Amino acid sequence: MNLNYLFSFTVVVALAMIAWAGIDVWGLNGLFCIAVPYVAAILFIIGFAKKVLGWADSYVPFRIPTTCGQEKSLPWIKQNKIDNPSTTTGVVMRMFFEIVLFRSLFRNTKAKFKDNYRLSYRWEIFLWVAALAFHYAFAVVVLRHLRFFFEPVPQFVQLLEKADSFFRFEFFAPFFKIGLPGVYLSGFVLLGALLFLLGRRIFLGQVRYVSLASDYFPLFLIIGIAASGILMRYFAKVDVIAIKEFAMGLASLHPKVPEGVGAIFYVHLFLVSVLVAYFPYSKLMHAGGIFLSPTRNLANNNREKRHINPWNYSVKTHTYEEYEEEFREKMIEAGIPVEKEQ
Amino acid sequence: MENSRRMFLKMAGITAAGLAAAPALTTLASSGPGEKHKEKPVGKVMNNADALTAKHWGMVIDTRKFTSASDLEPIIEACNKIHNIPKFDDDLKAMMFSSDKKRHEIKWIWEEEFGHLFPDCENRYLAERLRHIPFLALCNHCENPPCVRACPTKATFQRADGIVMMDYHRCIGCRFCMAACPYGSRSFNFRDPREGLKEINVEYPTRMRGVVEKCNFCAERLAKGQLPACVEASNGAILFGDLDDPDSDVRAALRGRVLEPSLPFITSYNNMRWSCLIQR
Amino acid sequence: MSHESGIAREKNRILKAWFEHVADTYAKQTASFLNQKGDRFANPVSAIISESLEKVFDGLVEDAGVNELSESIDPLVRVRAVQGFSPSASISFVFFLKKILRDVITADDSEVAMDLELMDKKIDGLALICFDKFMECREKIYELKACEVRNRTFRAFERAGLLLNSKNGG
Amino acid sequence: MKNKRLILTGLIIFFAIVTVPLWYNLFSGKKPAAPELEYTAKAKAAKVCVEPTAFMKVNHMELLYMWRESVVRKGERTYVNSNGKKFNMSLTNTCLDCHSNKDKFCDRCHEYSSVRPYCWDCHNVKEKE
Amino acid sequence: MGNDIKPEELLARTDFGTPATGWMDTPVEIREGMYCYAANPKSVEYVGLPYPHKWDPLEEDWHLPDNWQQIIHEGMKQRLERFRSFKVFMDICVRCGACADKCHFYLGTGDPKNMPVLRAELLRSVYRNDFTTAGKIMKKVFGKKISGARDLTIDVLKEWWYYFFQCTECRRCSVFCPYGIDTAEITIMGRELLNLLGLNIDWIATPVANCYRTGNHLGIQPHAYKDMLDFFVDDIEEFTGIKVDPPQLNKKGADILFITPSGDVFADPGTYTCMGYLMLFDYLKKVYGLDITWSTYASEGGNFGFFTSHETMKRLNAKMYAEAKRLGVKWILGGECGHMWRVIHQYMDTVNGPADFLEEPVSPITGTVFENARSTKMVHIAEFTADLIKHGKLNLDPSRNDHLKVTFHDSCNPSRGMGILEEPRYVIKNVCNHFYEMPPNTIREQTFCCGSGAGLNAGENMELRMSGGLPRANAVKYVHEKFGVNMLACICAVDRAVFPALMEYWVPEVGVTGLHELVANALVFPGEPERTMDLRGEPLLGAQEDVDEE
Structure with a gap:
């Protein structure tokens, strides 16, 4: 099982080396800068669509929400409309909290007891915090990258950049300079959250035991992406103008190999391409799947509104007639009413 | 299992160390197709050849030479102009929210009455004359400045030559320094200072909204071999020199006069106090 | 007995080591889970182990009687009796204490040696108590197994004077 | 129940959003090309900046950072470059003296890459040439 | 175990610690006390389930059909198409581990394969191998450890069987899963697949056959059913002095059909709950003229078919609507039961509806319209009674339950598959003076399973039940020690059947009761003689003092 993270780590390092060698040694610029990103994007779209449509192809025969609060019942009993929704609005609310705030994961902290209360619940909230930090930081980082694809840069991206760089960190020493260009908090939050999630997987026996290589791989991959991004923004600076020109070229289907950009950019680009291509074929599809989870996206109004199962088929049952046939005598003897007296 | 974990950590460590190493970074940054020559140039930094230097800069103001506000005006004006000190005549906000119209005033060197400047020297036997003549006030450049201690970002710092400087880039506008300064020598930019400037001295930067500012003993002029603007404009009423040099003008002006701290509870050794003694 | 001198003073260290030894008898990832302690309701086994061990330790140090020791060790043996340990493995944790005491108490004056020897005897006694407890628990389980169906399901029939012609059974 | 139409709509919206840049x-x-920079006559004549162009392109902010620290905090105001040439370390009085066309030099790239340095909040821009 | 092992060798052997192998490399060890006996082929055959055969879990050879792998593969394929839940849950788990310590079986046994995530992974590993291209390629290139995909071998199948019958489908993990992955769904699929090979347990298969034939799990024939109820009538008179009318059976044209699990009729202490129903209905009949009937044909509320397959569940459940239709009642009232209500609430209308021959349920006494049961037309008795109490229709004397200090166990299915949390509490608070809640992370939607649900309440797996029930018992013990709680109330027949054993092992001083036993104790009949005993023949608190004085 330790093979799992060793393997994933090695693969990610190898991928980085391949990108570097591909550009610096073999000079396959066209392949790595143009073919790979396009192929990755196509794989993403096809894979994503296939996966989601595959799910859509399966039926939802029953309405099986996991109810996490009081149901809609008598009018004087207060219903928990979010955790046990009986209307579409309620379901939308529940899904919103689930997707936007990871409500179920947060639930872990709810129980607190004074006596004997110790560590275990604390790391649970850390899982929630780290998960939330990771996802939001990642979203901000992705959205910030839109500046490379739009000219002029959209207002909301500028606002996001402004907010992200609101806190100024400036540190200036011979071997470590950071602060110009302005520090984006999201990148560091992303990296920190990733390291926490990775550490959790490696050091918590339980989680390590259930983790597969495919759990470590995306972590290492995104760590690689975040680290290379941070390196090239603050430490080994690259020609941003050339990169934007390249990105716009990709987006307008007039790709052009960028010139004079540091090798670390190619590593970054290649790792991102791998992530994008890998996404639909992995557990990362939880991003799409969460919308389709039948225990969350259905209202608990089963007794109020009939749910139709399209493949419902008739089955052989033991009818009353068969039953009475077998026990008629005993029923009559016991004075239980029967359909046919003889 | 233990073994492989350790091995992994080791590998991770080596990689991290490798990535962190400066040469690797340079390589990463410099390689790629096209221009291959982007090694970081090694520039050197040095002092200007004609800069005025001192072990400890000090200023002595001979208040006997100022009798009316008009005597101070050109001096203040010189400073304001050079340093882009804004002046808001129509500070509506200030008028609305505070009875003190000068609340949002930015000042580096300014006119002050005796009692405000030397609160401990004021007593009812004070010469009547002193109650009416204006005095010049500016940052004391204390020897042991409380503002420097108060600043959380080290935006306010003391140079080796005694000048208490502001690094506006670092100022976060917390105003701890203003609270710490016993002399009220610091001002906060409630508004964009450019709004209060009719004319801008292009060569000297303005500040932005939300930072604190104060007199810098014209550090930028000293670097070019020039005396502070106020000194230049004072016709000799203000002396400027090295306090650590026994032969300097300032030491000569002070010779034979008693030195005592102006505010007993401030431990700083305060240059401004001396002007008070001279006028007595 | 002069246990205040060494053994009692090292209570925390001894209990910690003892707990870890007990946790180590479980699967590795379970052991680390048990070590997290936490809420006694979210992690009941861990809470039972630590509470029980502490009571037993105090009992041993304070020369508690058989009944008291028996009562202290009961919750722990009760848990282990249903966790699929062999009888020997189930009780083995008692003997860990001997080794732990020798690891923790290092002074080699004769008084301590005597204390340790005395402790050993008590631990042996504790083991015997545990065997009784273990068997009691197992017997309880077999009793539950044997009687549950009869007690719960058929008592009512008996009361009602009905007998079921059952085709139940393995 | 399948809700296929709803899912398909969601999927299409998702793909539409993802492919917006395209x-x-x-x-x-819009052409993907980077903006052309204009050099003033003075800059053209100088041919070379404080340091080589390739370096300046990527690292000018770091150089300015270094200058700033040096000038403000150490009071040292002269920069000697790798060729031994001396410069007064001043954004306004040295950099913008040569690149006095800020809007056609600095701003074009900064706009293009959505970089908004706060230099100009305080430092003045000299009159255009 | 060899006989000539020396003691020190034995001790040395106890100093173990499971080998640090990954879960895929740790073979399953089917252990006495943790598994239930194999299904009796006759029972399997009776209901026409696939491949009835004689086999023994402890034997090497399970006598499977030659093409068993193909059967499973096709079964999986079909279920992936039919159940989006299954497909999505196979794909999206990220193994964050949030579910791990939420499972009572994991908490109690410490067996890592009882972590919900691993239980699902047992299936998932085969899913990856058989149904995903990426999994197939990965396994070819890197092997099963890296890919997490493996072939379906006989050992894997045995592991499935062992662990899918160590899950009570309680859904507690699903509450905490960020994607709502429900291990119950996965266990249901796993059990359906195993059933394709005739691999069920007897504790499920035989009740299913019984239920199919006689209408209830125990195979009680109609006359015995009637005798039993009549016997309760006598008991009630003996203990309370109240003469209740024998319940109406199979009466056509009654207003309401009442269905409760047969456990209430045949097993202590459910029987007391049953006596509670009888008294309540008699009270309502005498005071308000309520016309209610029981049925011998649909004499089982519980549905062990649900632990076999969706199809069997449907076949057993069909009796409810069929009987309601035959008798021409207006609507159905359901007794206190766990999985019975999961089936009624989330499945019945879909599989056997629409129940358009019934009327929208209205309480004939209070006039309350049960809007939340508008379509299924079946009301939970806790809802029904809570409504009666709210409208002041019952004359209650809660002091009659003063000898009890009550806590309430939320049963898994009603709380996490339905959300009936407040109604039973409202009832208890109105019929008891001493009610204490267990700690918040062990009740309501976070309630811990009794450890014996989903057909695992057999006798032979007692160790499993005791360890699985530990988290629940632990919380009961806490309130027992803190507040002196001596009665555990619940609204589930399986709970009532298994808690006595669980309590006897962990907290011997605590008894088990259903909700309506408490109601009946507190219910004051018009002109009734003063009670000295509760339904169990135990003296009431005040009465006991009187006795002592004499």
Whole structure:
């Protein structure tokens, strides 16, 4: 099982080396800068669509929400409309909290007891915090990258950049300079959250035991992406103008190999391409799947509104007639009413 | 299992160390197709050849030479102009929210009455004359400045030559320094200072909204071999020199006069106090 | 007995080591889970182990009687009796204490040696108590197994004077 | 129940959002090319900046940072470059003296890459040439 | 175990610690006390389930059909198409581990394969191998450890069987899963697949056959059913002095059909709950003229078919609507039961509806319209009674339950598959003076399973039940020690059947009761003689003092 993270780590390092060698040694610029990103994007779209449509192809025969609060019942009993929704609005609310705030994961902290209360619940909230930090930081980082694809840069991206760089960190020493260009908090939050999630997987026996290589791989991959991004923004600076020109070229289907950009950019680009291509074929599809989870996206109004199962088929049952046939005598003897007296 | 974990950590460590190493970074940054020559140039930094230097800069103001506000005006004006000190005549906000119209005033060197400047020297036997003549006030450049201690970002710092400087880039506008300064020598930019400037001295930067500012003993002029603007404009009423040099003008002006701290509870050794003694 | 001198003073260290030894008898990832302690309701086994061990330790140090020791060790043996340990493995944790005491108490004056020897005897006694407890628990389980169906399901029939012609059974 | 239509709609919306850069760039008619920089006569004549162009392109902010620290905090105001040439370390009085066309030099790239340095909040821009 | 092992060798052997192998490399060890006996082929055959055969879990050879792998593969394929839940849950788990310590079986046994995530992974590993291209390629290139995909071998199948019958489908993990992955769904699929090979347990298969034939799990024939109820009538008179009318059976044209699990009729202490129903209905009949009937044909509320397959569940459940239709009642009232209500609430209308021959349920006494049961037309008795109490229709004397200090166990299915949390509490608070809640992370939607649900309440797996029930018992013990709680109330027949054993092992001083036993104790009949005993023949608190004085 330790093979799992060793393997994933090695693969990610190898991928980085391949990108570097591909550009610096073999000079396959066209392949790595143009073919790979396009192929990755196509794989993403096809894979994503296939996966989601595959799910859509399966039926939802029953309405099986996991109810996490009081149901809609008598009018004087207060219903928990979010955790046990009986209307579409309620379901939308529940899904919103689930997707936007990871409500179920947060639930872990709810129980607190004074006596004997110790560590275990604390790391649970850390899982929630780290998960939330990771996802939001990642979203901000992705959205910030839109500046490379739009000219002029959209207002909301500028606002996001402004907010992200609101806190100024400036540190200036011979071997470590950071602060110009302005520090984006999201990148560091992303990296920190990733390291926490990775550490959790490696050091918590339980989680390590259930983790597969495919759990470590995306972590290492995104760590690689975040680290290379941070390196090239603050430490080994690259020609941003050339990169934007390249990105716009990709987006307008007039790709052009960028010139004079540091090798670390190619590593970054290649790792991102791998992530994008890998996404639909992995557990990362939880991003799409969460919308389709039948225990969350259905209202608990089963007794109020009939749910139709399209493949419902008739089955052989033991009818009353068969039953009475077998026990008629005993029923009559016991004075239980029967359909046919003889 | 233990073994492989350790091995992994080791590998991770080596990689991290490798990535962190400066040469690797340079390589990463410099390689790629096209221009291959982007090694970081090694520039050197040095002092200007004609800069005025001192072990400890000090200023002595001979208040006997100022009798009316008009005597101070050109001096203040010189400073304001050079340093882009804004002046808001129509500070509506200030008028609305505070009875003190000068609340949002930015000042580096300014006119002050005796009692405000030397609160401990004021007593009812004070010469009547002193109650009416204006005095010049500016940052004391204390020897042991409380503002420097108060600043959380080290935006306010003391140079080796005694000048208490502001690094506006670092100022976060917390105003701890203003609270710490016993002399009220610091001002906060409630508004964009450019709004209060009719004319801008292009060569000297303005500040932005939300930072604190104060007199810098014209550090930028000293670097070019020039005396502070106020000194230049004072016709000799203000002396400027090295306090650590026994032969300097300032030491000569002070010779034979008693030195005592102006505010007993401030431990700083305060240059401004001396002007008070001279006028007595 | 002069246990205040060494053994009692090292209570925390001894209990910690003892707990870890007990946790180590479980699967590795379970052991680390048990070590997290936490809420006694979210992690009941861990809470039972630590509470029980502490009571037993105090009992041993304070020369508690058989009944008291028996009562202290009961919750722990009760848990282990249903966790699929062999009888020997189930009780083995008692003997860990001997080794732990020798690891923790290092002074080699004769008084301590005597204390340790005395402790050993008590631990042996504790083991015997545990065997009784273990068997009691197992017997309880077999009793539950044997009687549950009869007690719960058929008592009512008996009361009602009905007998079921059952085709139940393995 | 399948809700296929709903899912398909969601999927299409998702893909539409994901591919917005493509549609935008395809239909806006914008050229991906980076902005052309204009050099003033003075800059053209000087040929070389404080340091080599390739370095300046990527690292000018770091150089300015270094200058700033040096000037403000150490009071040292002269920069000697790798060729031994001396410069007064001043954004306004040295950099912008040569590149006095800020809007056609600095701003074009900064706009293009959505970089908004706060230099100009305080430092003045000299009159255009 | 060899006989000539020396003691020190034995001790040395106890100093173990499971080998640090990954879960895929740790073979399953089917252990006495943790598994239930194999299904009796006759029972399997009776209901026409696939491949009835004689086999023994402890034997090497399970006598499977030659093409068993193909059967499972096709079964999986079909279920992936039919159940989006299954497909999505196979794909999206990220193994964050949030579910791990939420499972009572994991908490109690410490067996890592009882972590919900691993239980699902047992299936998932085969899913990856058989149904995903990426999994197939990965396994070819890197092997099963890296890919997490493996072939379906006989050992894997045995592991499935062992662990899918160590899950009570309680859904507690699903509450905490960020994607709502429900291990119950996965266990249901796993059990359906195993059933394709005739691999069920007897504790499920035989009740299913019984239920199919006689209408209830125990195979009680109609006359015995009637005798039993009549016997309760006598008991009630003996203990309370109240003469209740024998319940109406199979009466056509009654207003309401009442269905409760047969456990209430045949097993202590459910029987007391049953006596509670009888008294309540008699009270309502005498005071308000309520016309209610029981049925011998649909004499089982519980549905062990649900632990076999969706199809069997449907076949057993069909009796409810069929009987309601035959008798021409207006609507159905359901007794206190766990999985019975999961089936009624989330499945019945879909599989056997629409129940358009019934009327929208209205309480004939209070006039309350049960809007939340508008379509299924079946009301939970806790809802029904809570409504009666709210409208002041019952004359209650809660002091009659003063000898009890009550806590309430939320049963898994009603709380996490339905959300009936407040109604039973409202009832208890109105019929008891001493009610204490267990700690918040062990009740309501976070309630811990009794450890014996989903057909695992057999006798032979007692160790499993005791360890699985530990988290629940632990919380009961806490309130027992803190507040002196001596009665555990619940609204589930399986709970009532298994808690006595669980309590006897962990907290011997605590008894088990259903909700309506408490109601009946507190219910004051018009002109009734003063009670000295509760339904169990135990003296009431005040009465006991009187006795002592004499």
